[in-house]
Amino acid sequence: METKFINTDTLPFCSGCGHTTISRNTEKALQKIGLNLLDVILVTDIGCHGIIDKAFDTHTVHGLHGRSVALASGISAGVNNPDKKVIVYIGDGGASIGMQHLLDAAHNGYNMTVVVHNNMLYGMTGGQPSELTPKGFKTPTLPQGATHKGYDICGLVATAGASYVSRITGIGDISDQLAEAFSRTGFSLVEVMEICPSYGVKSNPGIKLKTLIEEAGIEIKVYADNEPKAFETQERNDLPSLFSPSLEIKEEFTHRLDKPVRLFLSGTAGEGVQSAAEMFIRAGMRCGLQGTKKGSYPVTVGVGFSASNLILSPEPIFYTGAPRPDVILVTSEDGIKFARKLIDNAGEEALLIIDSTLETPKTRARVVSHHFREHFGGRNAMITALFEYLRQSNIISMDALKKQFMDSKMAANTKLKALIEETFGI
Amino acid sequence: MQALIDGSRLMTEALVKAGAEVFIGYPITPANNLYLFSGKRFKTFLAAPDEITTLQWMSGFAAAGKLPVTATSFPGFALMLESINMAYMMELPMVIVLVQRLGPATGTATSGAQGDIALLNGMLSGGYSIPVISTSEANDCWEMAENALKTAVELRTPVILLTSKEEVMTQFSFDLDTLKEIKAVERKYYSSDGKFIPYKRDERGVPEFLPVNNDRHQVRYTASTHNENGILEGITPGALNNTISINKKIEKNIDSYLYYDLEKDDASDTLLVSYGITANAAREAAVRLRKEGRPVSVFIPKTLLPIPDKYMNIMSGYSNIVIAEENHPGLYRKLLFGVKAPTNVHSVNAIGRMINPDEIIEEVKKHGN
Ligand SMILES: Cc1ncc(C[n+]2csc(CCOP(=O)(O)OP(=O)(O)O)c2C)c(N)n1
Numbered sequence: 184m185e186t187k188f189i190n191t192d193t194l195p196f197c198s199g200c201g202h203t204t205i206s207r208n209t210e211k212a213l214q215k216i217g218l219n220l221l222d223v224i225l226v227t228d229i230g231c232h233g234i235i236d237k238a239f240d241t242h243t244v245h246g247l248h249g250r251s252v253a254l255a256s257g258i259s260a261g262v263n264n265p266d267k268k269v270i271v272y273i274g275d276g277g278a279s280i281g282m283q284h285l286l287d288a289a290h291n292g293y294n295m296t297v298v299v300h301n302n303m304l305y306g307m308t309g310g311q312p313s314e315l316t317p318k319g320f321k322t323p324t325l326p327q328g329a330t331h332k333g334y335d336i337c338g339l340v341a342t343a344g345a346s347y348v349s350r351i352t353g354i355g356d357i358s359d360q361l362a363e364a365f366s367r368t369g370f371s372l373v374e375v376m377e378i379c380p381s382y383g384v385k386s387n388p389g390i391k392l393k394t395l396i397e398e399a400g401i402e403i404k405v406y407a408d409n410e411p412k413a414f415e416t417q418e419r420n421d422l423p424s425l426f427s428p429s430l431e432i433k434e435e436f437t438h439r440l441d442k443p444v445r446l447f448l449s450g451t452a453g454e455g456v457q458s459a460a461e462m463f464i465r466a467g468m469r470c471g472l473q474g475t476k477k478g479s480y481p482v483t484v485g486v487g488f489s490a491s492n493l494i495l496s497p498e499p500i501f502y503t504g505a506p507r508p509d510v511i512l513v514t515s516e517d518g519i520k521f522a523r524k525l526i527d528n529a530g531e532e533a534l535l536i537i538d539s540t541l542e543t544p545k546t547r548a549r550v551v552s553h554h555f556r557e558h559f560g561g562r563n564a565m566i567t568a569l570f571e572y573l574r575q576s577n578i579i580s581m582d583a584l585k586k587q588f589m590d591s592k593m594a595a596n597t598k599l600k601a602l603i604e605e606t607f608g609i
Numbered sequence: 610m611q612a613l614i615d616g617s618r619l620m621t622e623a624l625v626k627a628g629a630e631v632f633i634g635y636p637i638t639p640a641n642n643l644y645l646f647s648g649k650r651f652k653t654f655l656a657a658p659d660e661i662t663t664l665q666w667m668s669g670f671a672a673a674g675k676l677p678v679t680a681t682s683f684p685g686f687a688l689m690l691e692s693i694n695m696a697y698m699m700e701l702p703m704v705i706v707l708v709q710r711l712g713p714a715t716g717t718a719t720s721g722a723q724g725d726i727a728l729l730n731g732m733l734s735g736g737y738s739i740p741v742i743s744t745s746e747a748n749d750c751w752e753m754a755e756n757a758l759k760t761a762v763e764l765r766t767p768v769i770l771l772t773s774k775e776e777v778m779t780q781f782s783f784d785l786d787t788l789k790e791i792k793a794v795e796r797k798y799y800s801s802d803g804k805f806i807p808y809k810r811d812e813r814g815v816p817e818f819l820p821v822n823n824d825r826h827q828v829r830y831t832a833s834t835h836n837e838n839g840i841l842e843g844i845t846p847g848a849l850n851n852t853i854s855i856n857k858k859i860e861k862n863i864d865s866y867l868y869y870d871l872e873k874d875d876a877s878d879t880l881l882v883s884y885g886i887t888a889n890a891a892r893e894a895a896v897r898l899r900k901e902g903r904p905v906s907v908f909i910p911k912t913l914l915p916i917p918d919k920y921m922n923i924m925s926g927y928s929n930i931v932i933a934e935e936n937h938p939g940l941y942r943k944l945l946f947g948v949k950a951p952t953n954v955h956s957v958n959a960i961g962r963m964i965n966p967d968e969i970i971e972e973v974k975k976h977g978n
Pocket residue numbers: 229230231232233248273274275276277278300302304305306307308313
């Protein structure tokens with residue numbers, strides 16, 4: 184006996200609705216292919232066509248308006264088994280609001296067959312035109328008729344990479360055409376042209392589907408019939424933990440901090456501010472300190488300022504902000520602009536380390552000015568400013584920062600390396 | 610083992626360890642580190658073309674029995690809203706990490722915020738409850754991430770893991786050996802031979818689960834108002850009852866996902882309340898206040914929504930309450946105390962920057978003791 188996919192003689196559509204033809208022929212097509220009930224997952228959109236679920240004894244999923252193809256894409260990728268047949272029922276309305284999902288599913292080659300129920304209007308909401316409504320077609324809310332040609336959804340998904348695409352007329356027995364699409368792997372789509380008797384006929388009296396199709400220049404044909412290209416979900420079971428042993432920072436030097444110190448580094452994007460900040464924080468950790476680091480830069484990361492907030496502390500750090508840093512290091516014009524407010528607000532106990540090419544702003548902070556840019560180059564100004572800060576403050580072992588520096592790419596620059604060794608006596 | 614890490618790394622690793630299998634994402638600052646780490650760590654990683662698609666793909670994976678995760682910020686979350694309502698209605702397990710940034714609209718991508726809690730409270734049409742679990746310190750990026758995933762599975766629901774820019778982007782020193790071990794969540798499937806009724810509830814009010822590709826029983830997932838068979842039914846008593854049961858499931862099981870810190874100081878008449886990124890400023894403020902001889906108790910809710918009765922009990926024991934949060938109107942305060950807070954409830958608020966312990970200390974000192 185043939186599998187019964189539909190469990191009722193009365194479908195929930197108006198008399199003469201093209202949706203009935205599609206549902207009945209879907210069952211017939213599935214029978215022709217010989218699929219089992221639970222090998223089929225029917226995903227339906229919101230619209231008249233979508234209330235068919237309860238009539239199908241397959242697995243059914245009923246989601247949101249326009250999103251059925253995306254939902255089915257997830258199901259298809261999640262199931263990851265081409266022997267399971269994912270069928271999507273969607274209207275021309277759903278295909279309009281969710282058009283990107285159709286293109287995307289075709290593009291990725293998700294295993295599914297999308298059946299577009301193109302009755303050229305929104306049935307469920309009272310007959311408004313969709314993006315697929317053909318030129319001249321009238322609807323209750325558009326009595327003068329559509330002024331534009333509707334989207335050629337078949338052409339679009341074919342271009343996007345679908346395996347199989349056809350447009351058919353939803354009259355009579357269409358089970359062979361549906362079966363053809365259902366039996367493909369990868370993404371296939373059938374656009375079924377049909378009429379909504381309740382709104383389409385009312386607004387276009389005497390309308391004949393075939394004549395309309397001809398007059399509107401809508402092509403009934405196979406749009407794509409390619410080598411099947413099916414999406415396969417990658418499952419990588421051998422990925423390493425994000426806590427790789429290389430992350431370890433061993434305590435091997437000493438510090439002289441009895442309370443937290445907050446640094447603000449401000450320079451120019453592309454001049455190694457962030458990497459200098461990271462070297463410094465790591466150096467602090469090598470000395471047994473706790474640390475935090477934040478970066479600030481414009482969204483276009485390659486221009487303008489680049490700044491970093493650092494905290495080093497002998498105790499756990501809770502609040503990671505530093506509205507009044509203890510030390511401000513500025514190595515460029517961009518950096519000065521960005522740090523201006525902090526420099527203005529700095530108190531007498533604060534230290535400002537600034538490049539000597541910059542005009543020292545008015546500040547209460549103690550100022551140290553050095554030829555970082557001139558001696559070491561703009562790209563190395565921040566790390567050398569940090570070496571200078573250490574030389575003056577001794578808060579952590581100089582060797583710790585030296586070690587970070589030696590481990591970095593910067594140390595490949597032998598001239599710089601020698602210069603730093605000589606200047607800071609390391 | 611000491612390492613320099615960020616909250617995104619902790620969260621990603623915790624979610625994977627807890628059993629999350631698929632990360633689907635669309636790039637957005639400040640959630641990008643989660644996207645980046647997930648690409649290196651999740652068994653399956655998919656880059657979606659937008660956030661509506663993200664949530665739809667996740668729902669599809671969840672219906673197929675996988676555990677999906679995404680991370681986004683308000684602009685992306687806004688696009689996901691209808692689809693999260695769908696996943697809620699279908700009762701699909703998943704975790705959505707919401708990394709708050711300054712709004713409204715695109716706001717400032719690089720500035721943190723705590724501006725989305727009111728939205729989360731009303732994000733389901735009908736005002737139903739969805740679990741919102743938040744991080745308030747580094748260790749929460751580990752444990753609350755695990756808890757979020759477990760809750761999603763145990764209650765068959767989307768769960769929001771709420772965090773903010775500074776919590777997932779700031780790098781900090783951390784001893785990885787202090788993290789507790791995480792075991793993958795156990796998934797139970799309907800195993801009886803009897804007819805499977807997709808939304809029939811167990812004693813906790815949770816429907817048993819079967820993926821949409823199983824060969825034994827028909828499965829129906831439906832976002833529209835549906836009865837326990839998953840059949841779209843409109844406003845029949847059975848269907849309305851099912852909708853209410855979803856909400857009940859979340860509310861009556863609150864104890865299974867109730868997380869908070871309470872540091873009680875018996876000498877204090879003031880309770881400092883904070884959550885998320887501001888929690889650490891509150892913790893620091895309390896340490897400093899106590900050093901100065903001013904006792905204060907600290908309450909850090911981590912399960913933010915639905916608001917459990919227990920929170921009201923905790924707070925009722927104090928004559929002064931100071932609530933600190935990084936938004937202008939005092940969003941969580943309003944949820945806790947209504948639009949007009951009682952006169953003993955005080956707020957510390959800011960936007961565009963983190964709240965500083967000094968401001969909290971100042972506010973606490975104005976009242977009580
Ligand atoms: C996001 C969203 N917008 C609008 C609607 C309202 N709506 C329900 S069905 C529908 C159109 C249905 O038309 P179509 O997809 O062509 O299916 P048909 O009813 O013709 O079968 C619309 C706009 C909705 N459900 N969701």
